Amino acid sequence: MRKSFISGNIAIAEGAITAGMRFFAGYPITPASDIMEYLAERLPEIGGVVTQFEDEIASINAVVGASWAGVKSMTATSGPGFSLMLEALGLAVITETPLVVVDVMRAGPSTGVPTKTSQSDVMQVRYGAHGDYVIPVFAPWSAQEAYDLTIKAFNVAESLRTPVILLSDAVIAHLWESVLLAEPGEVEVINRKKPSSPPDEYLPYKPDNDLVPPMATFGEGYNVIVESLIHDERGFYRQDREAYRNLVKRIVNKVLSRVDSLFEVEAYYGDDYKYLLVSFGSTARSALAAARILRKSGIKASLLRLKTLSPLKLETLRKYCDEAEKIFVVENNMGKLVHDVERAAENDKVISLPLLDLEIPEPKDIVEGVRKWL
Amino acid sequence: MVVSTLESSHPLDKYLRTARLPHIWCPGCGLGIALGSIMRAIDKRIKEGTLKKENLVFVTGIGCSARTSFYVNFDAAHTLHGRAIAFATGAKLAKPELEVIVIGGDGDIAGIGGNHLLHAAKRNMDLIVLMITNFVYAMTGGQVAPTTPLGLYTTTTPHGNPEPPLNVVKVVSSLNANYVARASVTHPALVEQYVYKALGMRGFRFIEILSTCPEIFGRHIGMRDPFTLYSTLRSKVIVKQSPSIEESDLDWGKGFVIGEYLVRDNPGYLDRIGRGLK
Amino acid sequence: MSASSTKFRVNIITNRCKECGICIGVCPTKVLVKGDKHNEHGFRYPLPVNIERCIGCRLCEYNCPDFAIFVEVVKK
Numbered sequence: 001m002r003k004s005f006i007s008g009n010i011a012i013a014e015g016a017i018t019a020g021m022r023f024f025a026g027y028p029i030t031p032a033s034d035i036m037e038y039l040a041e042r043l044p045e046i047g048g049v050v051t052q053f054e055d056e057i058a059s060i061n062a063v064v065g066a067s068w069a070g071v072k073s074m075t076a077t078s079g080p081g082f083s084l085m086l087e088a089l090g091l092a093v094i095t096e097t098p099l100v101v102v103d104v105m106r107a108g109p110s111t112g113v114p115t116k117t118s119q120s121d122v123m124q125v126r127y128g129a130h131g132d133y134v135i136p137v138f139a140p141w142s143a144q145e146a147y148d149l150t151i152k153a154f155n156v157a158e159s160l161r162t163p164v165i166l167l168s169d170a171v172i173a174h175l176w177e178s179v180l181l182a183e184p185g186e187v188e189v190i191n192r193k194k195p196s197s198p199p200d201e202y203l204p205y206k207p208d209n210d211l212v213p214p215m216a217t218f219g220e221g222y223n224v225i226v227e228s229l230i231h232d233e234r235g236f237y238r239q240d241r242e243a244y245r246n247l248v249k250r251i252v253n254k255v256l257s258r259v260d261s262l263f264e265v266e267a268y269y270g271d272d273y274k275y276l277l278v279s280f281g282s283t284a285r286s287a288l289a290a291a292r293i294l295r296k297s298g299i300k301a302s303l304l305r306l307k308t309l310s311p312l313k314l315e316t317l318r319k320y321c322d323e324a325e326k327i328f329v330v331e332n333n334m335g336k337l338v339h340d341v342e343r344a345a346e347n348d349k350v351i352s353l354p355l356l357d358l359e360i361p362e363p364k365d366i367v368e369g370v371r372k373w374l
Numbered sequence: 375m376v377v378s379t380l381e382s383s384h385p386l387d388k389y390l391r392t393a394r395l396p397h398i399w400c401p402g403c404g405l406g407i408a409l410g411s412i413m414r415a416i417d418k419r420i421k422e423g424t425l426k427k428e429n430l431v432f433v434t435g436i437g438c439s440a441r442t443s444f445y446v447n448f449d450a451a452h453t454l455h456g457r458a459i460a461f462a463t464g465a466k467l468a469k470p471e472l473e474v475i476v477i478g479g480d481g482d483i484a485g486i487g488g489n490h491l492l493h494a495a496k497r498n499m500d501l502i503v504l505m506i507t508n509f510v511y512a513m514t515g516g517q518v519a520p521t522t523p524l525g526l527y528t529t530t531t532p533h534g535n536p537e538p539p540l541n542v543v544k545v546v547s548s549l550n551a552n553y554v555a556r557a558s559v560t561h562p563a564l565v566e567q568y569v570y571k572a573l574g575m576r577g578f579r580f581i582e583i584l585s586t587c588p589e590i591f592g593r594h595i596g597m598r599d600p601f602t603l604y605s606t607l608r609s610k611v612i613v614k615q616s617p618s619i620e621e622s623d624l625d626w627g628k629g630f631v632i633g634e635y636l637v638r639d640n641p642g643y644l645d646r647i648g649r650g651l652k
Numbered sequence: 653m654s655a656s657s658t659k660f661r662v663n664i665i666t667n668r669c670k671e672c673g674i675c676i677g678v679c680p681t682k683v684l685v686k687g688d689k690h691n692e693h694g695f696r697y698p699l700p701v702n703i704e705r706c707i708g709c710r711l712c713e714y715n716c717p718d719f720a721i722f723v724e725v726v727k728k
Contacts, residue, residue: 023468044647049647051467051647054493057457058457058460058463059460061454061464065453065464065466065468066464066467067464068451088457218469219472224449224450225443226450226453228436228452237444377653377654377655387719397718399717401672401695403717406717407716410719414714562714562715600672600674601673601676604715605677
């Protein structure tokens with residue numbers, strides 16, 4: 001390990017390099033651009049390619065193509081760009097293409113306030129594309145975690161053959177912190193499963209028992225079919241209910257069945273509490289400070305921080321919620337994660353604290369929000 | 375006539391997913407003629423040893439032409455409407471030894487995918503793009519397309535198409551492509567010849583292939599009979615050795631000039647970024 | 653089905669034929685005529701009734717949109 005003083009965006013770039021990413025396609029957008037700028041400098045030095053495309057649509061489609069050519073690939077954007085990427089995100093889902101999309105959130109809707117932070121993309125990153133699917137979403141709260149979760153994002157993408165979202169925000173993007181970077185071999189790096197059967201017996205969408213099909217890629221002699229239509233195990237288009245259900249259920253279940261390893265939370269002051277703050281990303285930093293302030297004044301508050309926003313393990317959330325008298329969902333938006341917490345807890349215990357701040361929320365605003373209900 | 379049972383298979387069957395034949399295209403659709411010609415060019419290259427079968431990748435978007443990826447027995451991708459060039463660019467950049475061929479209709483390539491076409495040509499991206507022009511959106515039932523003639527009835531221009539057609543050959547020629555040609559399914563040997571040539575080049579290679587859609591376009595212009603439409607298109611095709619861009623307009627009155635509009639050997643994108651071909 | 657002259661054999665994969673008539677139209681020596689038998693998809697495939705006129709130009713093969721017809725040189 002070596003220590004480096006870097007920003008959250010650079011940490012994401014470094015995490016991707018550590019994970020083996022060698023193709024990056026992107027389009028400039030605040031506050032994500034410096035991920036591409038940094039990689040444009042670094043990646044060619046280690047045999048990778050960075051290309052700025054004509055738009056975000058081209059960027060993510062190129063990433064899907066590059067992944068099918070056997071190279072770990074990534075793109076990074078912000079809310080407006082992510083909206084443009086949604087159709088191809090669905091393509092990555094149904095073609096079971098490993099890739100990582102970074103969404104560095106900024107205030108919206110529309111062009112919003114490009115330079116200011118927000119957590120308002122929680123719904124679009126999980127549910128934005130059409131069709132039925134579940135994809136993993138990880139939300140770091142520090143530069144170190146941006147690095148670590150980027151590596152995890154690639155490992156999950158490769159092992160489950162799925163797109164994975166890294167959900168950062170403008171605060172994490174340009175927050176400079178000391179980060180421990182791994183040398184090769186110091187951290188687990190997972191690569192996609194390759195077929196063991198000969199090309200004439202290979203079925204590109206036939207899963208193993210883990211619901212994930214081994215992935216042959218272009219140029220390996222397997223005559224792969226990348227198919228955006230509903231398809232069977234051969235990759236042939238099918239429009240019957242059986243094939244449709246088989247495919248959609250499998251691509252959903254291969255993610256949901258891993259919820260135990262995918263869903264990560266961290267509890268702070270979690271041994272003895274009456275009030276539970278639930279938060280994620282940069283806002284959780286303020287929520288932790290707020291919990292500390294509340295505890296100093298004798299109010300037994302704790303924080304549950306979600307590192308994973310999809311898939312959620314409601315039982316885990318419920319366990320923490322059951323211990324609390326009141327649950328405050330603290331997020332920098334109009335209230336999005338609160339809907340999930342309401343599903344996990346008894347409804348009348350859950351209080352939404354939608355901060356809608358353009359900066360990292362101040363702890364005192366959270367403390368005041370909590371005190372109103374005591 | 376001495377009739378016997380079939381003892382041999384079609385010479386192109388080795389490149390086709392024959393289990394998926396007959397294909398979905400309507401009777402008389404020119405797409406099969408185009409695909410056959412493309413396959414023969416590929417066959418020639420493979421037999422010569424100048425192309426490896428396992429390195430070929432067919433990338434298509436959405437539409438009738440995009441369905442070619444169903445039938446080719448190579449690595450193939452049937453992706454999103456308009457996005458085949460972007461997908462193909464990613465694949466080629468990630469693995470330069472691949473020979474990536476994009477096939478799409480004029481709507482897919484020059485309509486919804488027009489911006490990707492411009493930029494792939496601008497960066498002289500090492501790709502072959504085969505745009506099959508049938509003058510109409512066929513898969514969705516006959517709406518106006520980028521190449522639909524001015525004034526023509528379509529289902530979304532019931533009072534006549536108010537827009538003159540897009541001359542994609544001219545557009546691509548104005549950029550940095552290494553090869554720009556126009557062919558027609560009524561002259562399959564030329565389709566084969568141009569594709570064969572493109573396969574031996576670097577940079578961005580674009581071939582427009584005029585085609586027949588008797589079922590939809592033929593209905594719009596009153597030529598439902600496949601051979602009538604085919605022979606009408608054939609009669610309007612003017613073959614030239616080195617045509618000038620100025621005579622490239624898609625004009626049903628004056629006829630369609632086919633030939634090699636642009637041939638050059640500038641460095642491709644891969645050369646420029648230091649990852650030269652092979 | 654297939655039919656041979658002393659020089660060429662015209663092969664028709666009948667179940668691929670869609671009865672578009674292009675092969676009949678492009679044949680310069682009128683080897684092919686419209687057939688009256690239906691294939692399994694209900695299309696009437698052409699018949700090389702005038703096979704002795706075949707000059708082996710392969711225009712039918714190259715212009716068939718359905719990979720349904722091909723010409724071979726008869727080996728002696």
